[in-house]
Amino acid sequence: MIAGCGARGAINAVIDGLRRSRTFDVRIVGTDADEFAAGRGLVDSFVQIPRADVGGYREAVARVVDEHQPVVVFPLADQEIGALHELSDGLGFMLAALNRVSAPLCLDKAAGLRMLHEHGLSEGAAVVVTKPGEIRRAVEIEHPRLRMPLIAKPRSSSGGRDAWLLEDSPTPLADWESEFIRVVSVDEFETLNQDRLAQFVLMPFIAGSHYTVACVTIQDQLVVLPIRRRRFSPGVTWSGQLVEHPRIDAVMRKLDSIIGLAPIANVQLVEDSDGALTVYEINPRLSTTSSVFSSIGVNVPDALLHELTGRDFNLGPAPWGATFARYAQEVVWYGDAAHD
Template sequence: MLIAGRRRRGGVAVAYTVILTSVGLEMAADMIMRLRRSAAHEVRVVAVERRSDVNARHFADAFVCIDSWDPQTFAVGVVRVAEQFDADLVLPLVDGDVLALAPYAEAFAGLGCRLACNRAELVDTLADKLAAYRLFTQVGLPVPDWRAADSRERLVAAVEQMFGLYGEVVVKPAMAQSSRGVSVVRNAIHGAQEYLGSREVHMDYDTFMTRFVDVYDALFPVVVMKRLCEPVHDLDILAWEGEARCVVPRRRRNTALPNEGHEILDSQVLTDLGRDIAKKLGLSWLVDCDVMFDETGAPCVLEVNPRPSHSTVVSVAAGAPLLDDMISLARGLPVAESAGPPPALVVPYRTMDIAQT
């Protein structure tokens, strides 16, 4: 593949500059290296994080610490970084960054920089599980049976009803991230226990009703949903104006710990679902979707995250041109739909590389 022509500013050729936020994530350093080693574009990466001690800072062309958890302060800081480095693209990797940055899309555009983010109202909807499930139901995407609860009384009633129907239910706060505050109610265990080192807590029905219901007093509203069949599947979806350019289905080796390895799948069912998600939600850019199957083998959408997962590099490592094609789309270059990579098992391992000096 030929390297795309370098942009010019004032007659001087310059690399395409990508700002990557929240680089403290486990696989962020790998994503930085894959961006910088692109076979299709000459890419410069500016890494941004709220902490100054992350290892990924050594692998970027530049690193900036924005030491603030206030969304507005962080967003204004990223805008300033974009101006300082004459950036072309901002790629956020966590929901909080997307929510903070989405209202500043025009500010970035005024600098000649694109924010890899869908429209702000869709971002707000996808970040709220109740609003998202209502939208998925409205547009006809498959979801598990679910109920909304905004009080202790409604939570108890929903769990009682759903447990009676299915024997296993999941309770999750509408605004939770990374399994925070998630309870799985099932009688296959006694008492309560953390699930395989994750933030999920699994418990029997009586334990939930006597010890955990009041935990949600500070977390309402919540979603009560039918528990589906493990493992979780991820869909990496690169789309543009509602048209999928590439969909990569991958199955987690460990549902609770998604970074312990993935199997890249050749699944027409999941690929078609990814295309349907992109079309019905009018998606652009690179997003991550969580899917599980019900007992009949039908896929159900759990979440559509309004940004790529840092584990998207799993699909890139397997051969999917997700990052290269995303940059091509951002640059206005034509990108045809591409098939996902062939089936493969991709596992993480500890390695070393020469850091930037």
């Protein structure tokens, strides 16, 4: 079962990886709050369910599990992980997400950043503001050491899909434009988000090479797969390269010793011009980006499927240097077919 099969990347990464399983004849049921979720046409069955933050979500998941009897559930949205952990024991499925001890720390972006800072893995402590309208005061009065540009994202979010880059004069450098879709001044940010109730986390923006790192545990061994993000926007990497990076490997093993990354975690970090590594986010789930190499033998979704069901699996040597690119495709429905 894929929970959140409308997530960008699900249709061309996770689903494809599962279809390529070495052992299992996979049947996939997908769920999403969006009736027209992107992955709807690529799963074997689709069920629309409520969002995890509204009433009826747990009951809807229970009905799906009762009808389809999934063995493993792959959550692709952070917001569902807490509830799915709670449901997994009673409903009898296994969850392909970070373990229930470590997951809450990573779901709270502010708490996660503080932990990383305490262990020397993050540049600067997080600042939590109670509402968007308080960011100016937080920056200028309460935390004067903070300097623009800053990243602002909801305290509870799904990856980087709702990230903003705040700049005094929003005329970003060329390489920033590919990293953050929304580049705004603080005043513009406060105006655009004035009706939102969410707390926002502020963190320094660090220019450099950005990485998304898949950390998957196979038979008690941590496998680290760093992917350098060549071109990306919030929530999706459009082009990336699998790279061998011993220092990133060492940082991931240190992080594993601190909180435990089994069975799967997706870590975001940046390497600045001096070579310093800064971890700025831990996503407690499978990354769609780490799934794109299944076609050349590095099948992380299948590895998770085997690990959670107690089957032996050899991920094989990583094809360092392998590069991928995503592209948008226009699909048009016309006439009666548009209503099917």
